[in-house]
Amino acid sequence: MSAEKPSAYRVAGTAPAFAVAPMIDWTDRHCRFFHRLLSRRALLYTEMITTPAILHGDRARLLGFSAAEHPVALQLGGSQPEALALAARIGADFGYDEINLNVGCPSDRVQDGRFGACLMAEPALVGDCVAAMKAAVAIPVTVKCRIGIDDQDPGPALDALADAVVAAGADALWVHARKAWLRGLSPKENRTIPPLDYDRVFRLRARLAAGPRPVFVGLNGGIGSLEEARALMDRVDGVMLGRAAYQTPALLAGVDRAFYSEAEPPAAPEAVAGAMMDYIAAEGARGVPVAAIARHMLGLFAGQPGARAWRRILTVESHRPGADAAVVAEALDVVRAAAAARAAGPEAA
Incomplete structure (x- = not known):
């Protein structure tokens, strides 16, 4: 030792x-x-x-x-x-x-x-x-x-x-x-x-x-x-x-920020989702199923517009044969659309 x-x-x-x-x-x-x-x-x-x-x-x-x-x-x-x-x-x-x-x-x-x-x-x-x-x-x-x-x-x-x-x-x-x-x-x-x-x-x-x-x-x-x-x-x-x-x-x-007084801005959920797509692609090349990774990401957008659709897409689509990082991209597009719709307000409907 x-x-x-x-x-x-x-x-x-x-x-x-x-x-x-x-x-x-x-x-x-x-x-x-x-x-x-x-x-x-x-x-x-x-x-x-x-x-x-x-x-x-x-x-x-x-x-x-x-x-x-x-x-x-x-x-x-x-x-x-x-x-x-x-x-x-x-x-x-x-x-x-x-x-x-x-x-x-x-x-x-x-x-x-x-x-x-x-x-x-x-x-x-x-x-x-x-x-x-x-x-x-x-x-x-x-x-x-x-x-x-x-x-x-x-x-x-x-x-x-x-x-x-x-x-x-x-x-x-x-x-x-x-x-x-x-x-x-x-x-x-x-x-x-x-x-x-x-x-x-x-x-x-x-x-x-x-x-x-x-x-x-x-x-x-x-x-x-x-x-x-x-x-x-x-x-x-x-x-x-x-x-x-x-x-x-x-x-x-x-x-x-709260516990270590770090000055850098907190990570944005969308950026994290993007980084996880790269990770899923790399792990997929080693034979790791998308579902084994995506299951940990279900709560990433909790409380935000599109959160339910995000969870549904990751849960269902990640288990389909041939699933890859595109599953996360699909779910992220839905979240972005939901956020945009909320930002536009009811008058945009």
């Missing part, structure tokens, strides 16, 4: 104030390329990838990504320190900027594998996992967790997990401010039940900030807009949006 570098989470002005959450089946490489066109600075995450998949699967397919995606973090799922250390080293060799350990996913498949949110009950093991990964790589190692699981008291549960990973050298803790219910609720139900508890995360951040080694604490869960996210920055070190960023991706165009 190379000499340890200063963590980006500890260098003033470089901490990732805004991140797009890792989301299974959503934040694949095509989604991340699309999101990067909207924000140059947001920290992007892969979907959770299990350590067995990385150690024994097709690494190029699982871990390959475009250099344009930086900064991008690899999220791992696992609970065996040695395996996680090896997977983290592989991820670092692929060029990822951060390795993140999933301690928050509540799905049955994750529980069966003894990783994800069920690890909230084993803080010492999580600490061992973090220590092993820290020893294996020179890039930041972080943890994404819940405030507790099932009948745990979120107070001691979150503190125990946080103290274990801080002692192990974790560079940051991203906290989804909701309990994970592993029994009695589906993962979908657990997106809104039980209630969010931001105050619990605020207290953790205040306690760790006063400690001998202050650690970055970021907040995730239920944040629906940049305005909401920006208002939280007085109480935490960073914010992470999930479904809102995915379903209304145009909001990402405001991230660089």
